[in-house]
Amino acid sequence: MTTATSRPLHEITLLSAAERLKGRPKLCSDCGICSSSYRPLLPQVCVFVENKSEQIERKLHGRNRNDGDELLFGISRSIHVIRMAKQNPEAQWSGIVTALGALLLERGMVDGVITTATVPGTHHAPLPILARTPAEVIASARNKPCLSPNLDVLDQVRESGVRRLAFIGTSCQVHALRAIQDQLDLEKLYVIGIPCTDNVAYPDMLRFLKVASKSPETIVHHEFMQDFRVWMRHEDGHIEKVNYVDLDVSALGGERGIFPAACLSCFDYQNTLTDITIGYLAAPLPPTERWQWTMVRTEVGEELFSVIRPFLEFGTFTQRGNRLVGISEYVRMLKRPRGRPPFPIRALIAWMQRNRGPRGMEFARSVIEMKLLRNLQYVRDEHSRMEPRIVPCHVYRALAQYAQVYEEEFGRPLYNGQRPTTNTAV
Ligand SMILES: Cc1cc2nc3c(=O)[nH]c(=O)nc-3n(C[C@H](O)[C@H](O)[C@H](O)COP(=O)(O)OP(=O)(O)OC[C@H]3O[C@@H](n4cnc5c(N)ncnc54)[C@H](O)[C@@H]3O)c2cc1C
Ligand code: SF4
Ligand code: SF4
Structure with a gap:
């Protein structure tokens, strides 16, 4: 073969x-x-x-x-x-x-x-x-x-x-x-x-576009924007915008069903x-x-x-908001995922994200922290024996401020083994 x-x-x-x-x-x-x-x-x-x-x-x-x-x-x-x-x-x-x-x-x-x-x-x-x-x-x-x-x-x-x-x-x-x-x-x-x-993988990207867009075949460019929306540009130049919260991830089998x-x-x-x-x-x-x-x-x-x-x-760099409350809430959602809320609630969430959510540097910090937390939990759930080899020490240091909420939710420490220390010049 x-x-x-x-x-x-x-x-x-x-x-x-x-x-x-x-x-x-x-x-x-x-x-x-x-x-x-x-x-x-x-x-x-x-x-x-x-x-x-x-x-x-x-x-x-x-x-x-x-x-x-x-x-x-x-x-x-x-x-x-x-x-x-x-x-x-x-x-x-x-x-x-x-x-x-x-x-x-x-x-x-x-x-x-x-x-x-x-x-x-x-x-x-x-x-x-x-x-x-x-x-x-x-x-x-x-x-x-x-x-x-x-x-x-x-x-x-x-x-x-x-x-x-x-x-x-x-x-x-x-x-x-x-x-x-x-x-x-x-x-x-x-x-x-x-x-x-x-x-x-390419076929999964096509699946995503089908779920996200009214006209998936004509999309020539798309990006996950910092305004909590996916922007999709079509062949005729028009831009379709969909709130993150409106994306029906369950139709793709959830994050674990689409991402490698x-x-x-x-x-x-x-x-x-x-x-x-x-x-x-x-x-x-x-x-x-x-x-x-x-x-x-x-x-x-x-x-x-x-x-x-x-x-x-x-x-110039801009900054708005404070991610700490939102990311702590995200840890709780990782443990107890909630279904997709009904439309009026989604509309409110989308408005809040756009108008009150973190911006600039704080937006970048919040997105990176969410991905680190999600991926750490994925490794623990699915490939736990690999954690010591594939999760670098700085991940635990980066997430230290969520150690307490993580432990409350997951009933285990965020750190595996010894608490990682500040790692400076070698
Ligand atoms: C899958 C993916 C996810 C991304 N996620 C983020 C993100 O979350 N946050 C963020 O800040 N930026 C992200 N980026 C990068 C961002 O979207 C832009 O590519 C970057 O800002 C450069 O823009 P540009 O106009 O300077 O690039 P352009 O001048 O348009 O050049 C784009 C470059 O990307 C390269 N490229 C395109 N597709 C791939 C690919 N599949 N693998 C490797 N190289 C590729 C091309 O070779 C080209 O050199 C992502 C990129 C990809 C491919
Ligand atoms: S080096 Fe690792 S990621 Fe790269 S192709 Fe081989 S197995 Fe895959
Ligand atoms: S950099 Fe990370 S997210 Fe991007 S293709 Fe490689 S493994 Fe996947």
Whole structure:
């Protein structure tokens, strides 16, 4: 029988999760290592075999995260609210990521960029490529919000003799890339990250769009916005907006019915092992202004930021609300899930979220904390023996303020074993 690994990439990304992850360990996000010739390195590099993020962090920064925002956002030298002065209307936001990748090629700083194009004939199916021209990188703009085996392209990198490389990808990919980096015989590697959470296999993304939209086939772009709504842009340019609270997750089999086990066991939303991470989570509203935020993490990241800086406009961080009460309530809901409320209640919740809910930096903190809590609980429920290997220490430190409510609800401590301590310079 044909296995997923013997298929070309444009076919692999169309497969169902069950088909493409067949023969893999229980937790696999199809980062691309196992369909490449680097598969024998799986035990050393896979984030779901052993999460080495704290070890890699020490190598990159000489220390682990300090208490406070670093626990949620990762270590960075500077963070900024930014957008392209000349925006790319085809991009996911303002197009900073692809503009940066293209500039690196244009300036001769790299010979190739691993980026994610689209499978021909589809709007959203990912096709990882080794782009050799600025135009190819720009053409890969926009999210293809599905599992994408980007590290498979490392074989093409080696075969084509590319030794100065930029990689654009998600945190599970970046973990494996950092773990393998010294064995790749590269002269230079630039790691550009996008944040990532709740990714899905392509057929499951189509299922989601069917539930969320009145016209799923015509959607060309969608995003989970910071105003608690999904915005879906259609071929004719109109934007359909659906409140998070109105999404009928039960029609998808619940979160555990649609998200791969790996994405529910992922603890690096903000892609913290990159040189630079570019996302939107803490950026100010409204989304139509396309503000983004970036975390410049390393010296190499500063080099990258200086390349894109002349093409940027700078904004200011905003902040509103206090997440503590809402997140404590979320812990209670994790233990005792409530059904979907009737429409009038949902309308009230949506209004409250939009008008009273956390904004800016506080919104980013709240979303990351919710995902950490949800995923920790998922690992405990479904893969408890793996917890010591795949949940990094900083997760417990980040969630320390919810330890009491967690213990009250779940009848067990938030920490496994010894309470983790502040982890500073090593
Ligand atoms: C599944 C997914 C979930 C995300 N969730 C969040 C989030 O919760 N919060 C947040 O702040 N940001 C999130 N992002 C990132 C965000 O949506 C934008 O991609 C980012 O802000 C860059 O926007 P841009 O306009 O600069 O990118 P563009 O210039 O449009 O470039 C987008 C880049 O993303 C790459 N890409 C597209 N699809 C994939 C994929 N499946 N796997 C790997 N790389 C891909 C492309 O190669 C391209 O280089 C997510 C991205 C993805 C793919
Ligand atoms: S996540 Fe990557 S390294 Fe881990 S099993 Fe899947 S393809 Fe292999
Ligand atoms: S949610 Fe995590 S595991 Fe899933 S694709 Fe994104 S970075 Fe990888």
